[in-house]
Amino acid sequence: MxxxxxxxxxxxxxxxxxxxxxxxxxxxxxxxxxxxxxxxxxxxxxxxxxxxxxxxxxxxxxxxxxxxxxxxxxxxxxxxxxxxxxxxxxxxxxxxxxxxxxxxxxxxxxxxxxxxxxxxxxxxxxxxxxxxxxxxxxxxxxxxxxxxxxxxxxxxxxxxxxxxxxxxxxxxxxxxxxxxxxxxxxxxxxxxxxxxxxxxxxxxxxxxxxxxxxxxxxxxxxxxxxxxxxxxxxxxxxxxxxxxxxxxxxxxxxxxxxxLGLRTRGVRVVSCPSCARQGFDVIRTVETLEKRLEHIKTPMSLSVLGCVVNGPGEARETDIGLTGGGKGKHMVYLSGVTDHHVESEDMVDHIVSLVEKKAAEIEAGISEAA
Structure with missing residues (x-):
C-alpha cells in the first residue's frame, strides 16, 4: 500500500x-x-x-x-x-x-x-x-x-x-x-x-x-x-x-x-446509506451484523454495500465484502477479491461465519508469530 x-x-x-x-x-x-x-x-x-x-x-x-x-x-x-x-x-x-x-x-x-x-x-x-x-x-x-x-x-x-x-x-x-x-x-x-x-x-x-x-x-x-x-x-x-x-x-x-486509525478493536463496518438500487435491506442487515459481531475483538474490516456502484471499490479495501446483486444473489469478496455468491436468506449467517473464521485465522497467526 x-x-x-x-x-x-x-x-x-x-x-x-x-x-x-x-x-x-x-x-x-x-x-x-x-x-x-x-x-x-x-x-x-x-x-x-x-x-x-x-x-x-x-x-x-x-x-x-x-x-x-x-x-x-x-x-x-x-x-x-x-x-x-x-x-x-x-x-x-x-x-x-x-x-x-x-x-x-x-x-x-x-x-x-x-x-x-x-x-x-x-x-x-x-x-x-x-x-x-x-x-x-x-x-x-x-x-x-x-x-x-x-x-x-x-x-x-x-x-x-x-x-x-x-x-x-x-x-x-x-x-x-x-x-x-x-x-x-x-x-x-x-x-x-x-x-x-x-x-x-x-x-x-x-x-x-x-x-x-x-x-x-x-x-x-x-x-x-x-x-x-x-x-x-x-x-x-x-x-x-x-x-x-x-x-x-x-x-x-x-x-x-x-x-482516526489510533486504535483497532473489533470489526470496522463500511456500509452505504442505502437507496432504491439496493439488492437487500442494507439498514436492517448492518444493524443485525453489528449486534451479532459485537463479540469479535480481533481488528478487521467488513464492507456491506447494497449495489455494485461503489461495492466492488469498497470491497477491495476490506477483509470481507458483501455487494448486493439481483434476484436475491449477492457477491462476497474475500481480501478484496470476488469469491462467491450468497443467497439473501443465508446472507447474515454466512457473513457472521466468515468473520468468525477470519478472526480465528488472524488470532492463530498472531499466536504463531509470538
Missing part, C-alpha cells in the same frame, strides 16, 4: 503514568474510559455493570464515591474488576483516603476542592502508599469563584489557570503521577482549553466534552470536539460522556479511535 502522509497523526509527546497496570501517555495506546451509573453502595449491580463495560473493551472504569457506604463497597468492587478503577471524589478528602486504601488505581479529584494543604498532603500520602495515580478534573461548570470573578465567565484561560493551580498543589507535595482534564460542554471552549494546556504541561491529558447529551447528539458533539483534538495529536485517554448506558460510551470511544 502506498504511503499516505496526509493520514499521519503525530501524537503530542508527554510523560507516561500508570493507572493500575494500564500505561497512560507516552507511546501507550489511547485508552477508552467510562463511568458506572449504578449506586456504588450496591456492589453487585456495580460489578455487573463493570463486567458489561469490560466486555465491550473498557480499559479503565470510573466509579463515583460520594459517601462512606460507597467507599465501603469499593474494596469488593475493585477486587472483582479486571480493569483499573478510578474513584471519583469531589469534596470530602476522607473518601479519597478510603478509596485509595480500598484498591483504587486512580483518584479523580480537584485538589482545590479537597480543602487545606494539610488535607491535600494526606490524599497525596494515601495515593503514594497505595500506588494510585490522580486525575485532576477541571470543569467549566464548577470553576473557582476567584477565576470567574477574574475572567467574567468560563474561558480557555480560566480553565488552564485552574488546572495549573491544581497541578501546583500536587507538585508542592512532590506528587507527579497525574493526568489532567479541562472539560466543558461547549465544544469550542473545551477544544481551545485543551490546545492551550497541551502547550503548557508535559503530563497526560484526559479528553472529554462534558454533559455532551444523549446517544446521538452527544456522540456527534463528542466526535467533533474530541475528534479534532485527537487528529491534532492531543489526548492520551478519553471518556465519551453520554446520557446513555456506559457500554455505549465505550463503543463510541472505540469507533472514534478506529475512524
Amino acid at each position: 502506498s504511503v499516505r502522509p496526509w493520514r499521519d497523526i503525530e501524537r503530542r509527546k508527554c510523560r507516561q503514568i500508570m493507572v493500575g497496570d494500564v500505561p497512560v501517555g507516552g507511546d501507550a495506546p489511547i485508552t477508552v474510559q467510562t463511568m458506572t451509573n449504578t449506586p456504588t453502595s450496591d456492589a453487585k449491580a456495580t460489578i455487573d455493570q463493570i463486567r458489561a463495560c469490560e466486555e465491550v473493551g473498557a480499559d479503565i472504569i470510573r466509579v463515583s464515591c460520594p459517601d462512606v457506604e460507597s467507599t465501603s463497597a469499593f474494596g469488593l468492587i475493585a477486587k472483582a474488576a479486571h480493569v483499573p478503577l478510578v474513584a471519583d471524589i469531589h469534596f470530602h478528602y476522607k473518601r479519597a483516603l478510603e478509596a485509595a486504601d480500598a484498591g483504587a488505581a486512580c483518584l479523580r479529584i480537584n485538589p482545590g476542592n479537597i480543602g487545606s494543604s494539610a488535607r491535600v498532603a494526606e490524599v497525596v500520602r494515601a495515593a503514594k502508599a497505595n500506588g494510585c495515580a490522580i486525575r485532576i478534573g477541571v470543569n467549566a461548570g464548577s470553576l473557582e469563584k476567584d477565576l470567574l470573578e477574574k475572567y467574567g465567565e468560563p474561558c480557555p484561560e480560566a480553565l488552564v489557570e485552574s488546572a495549573l493551580d491544581h497541578i501546583k498543589l500536587l507538585q508542592d507535595h512532590d506528587f507527579h503521577e497525574f493526568k489532567v482534564a479541562v472539560k466543558a460542554s461547549d465544544v469550542f471552549l473545551a477544544v481551545a482549553a485543551y490546545h492551550a494546556l497541551a502547550e503548557t504541561v508535559d503530563c497526560p491529558l484526559h479528553l472529554g466534552i462534558t454533559e455532551a447529551g444523549g446517544l446521538i447528539g452527544g456522540t456527534v458533539k463528542s466526535s467533533i470536539g474530541m475528534g479534532s483534538l485527537l487528529w491534532a495529536g492531543i489526548g492520551d485517554t478519553i471518556r465519551v460522556s453520554l446520557s446513555a448506558e456506559p457500554m455505549e460510551e465505550v463503543k463510541v470511544g472505540f469507533e472514534m479511535l478506529k475512524a
Whole structure:
C-alpha cells in the first residue's frame, strides 16, 4: 500500500503514568474510559455493570464515591474488576483516603476542592502508599469563584489557570503521577482549553466534552470536539460522556479511535446509506451484523454495500465484502477479491461465519508469530 502522509497523526509527546497496570501517555495506546451509573453502595449491580463495560473493551472504569457506604463497597468492587478503577471524589478528602486504601488505581479529584494543604498532603500520602495515580478534573461548570470573578465567565484561560493551580498543589507535595482534564460542554471552549494546556504541561491529558447529551447528539458533539483534538495529536485517554448506558460510551470511544486509525478493536463496518438500487435491506442487515459481531475483538474490516456502484471499490479495501446483486444473489469478496455468491436468506449467517473464521485465522497467526 502506498504511503499516505496526509493520514499521519503525530501524537503530542508527554510523560507516561500508570493507572493500575494500564500505561497512560507516552507511546501507550489511547485508552477508552467510562463511568458506572449504578449506586456504588450496591456492589453487585456495580460489578455487573463493570463486567458489561469490560466486555465491550473498557480499559479503565470510573466509579463515583460520594459517601462512606460507597467507599465501603469499593474494596469488593475493585477486587472483582479486571480493569483499573478510578474513584471519583469531589469534596470530602476522607473518601479519597478510603478509596485509595480500598484498591483504587486512580483518584479523580480537584485538589482545590479537597480543602487545606494539610488535607491535600494526606490524599497525596494515601495515593503514594497505595500506588494510585490522580486525575485532576477541571470543569467549566464548577470553576473557582476567584477565576470567574477574574475572567467574567468560563474561558480557555480560566480553565488552564485552574488546572495549573491544581497541578501546583500536587507538585508542592512532590506528587507527579497525574493526568489532567479541562472539560466543558461547549465544544469550542473545551477544544481551545485543551490546545492551550497541551502547550503548557508535559503530563497526560484526559479528553472529554462534558454533559455532551444523549446517544446521538452527544456522540456527534463528542466526535467533533474530541475528534479534532485527537487528529491534532492531543489526548492520551478519553471518556465519551453520554446520557446513555456506559457500554455505549465505550463503543463510541472505540469507533472514534478506529475512524482516526489510533486504535483497532473489533470489526470496522463500511456500509452505504442505502437507496432504491439496493439488492437487500442494507439498514436492517448492518444493524443485525453489528449486534451479532459485537463479540469479535480481533481488528478487521467488513464492507456491506447494497449495489455494485461503489461495492466492488469498497470491497477491495476490506477483509470481507458483501455487494448486493439481483434476484436475491449477492457477491462476497474475500481480501478484496470476488469469491462467491450468497443467497439473501443465508446472507447474515454466512457473513457472521466468515468473520468468525477470519478472526480465528488472524488470532492463530498472531499466536504463531509470538
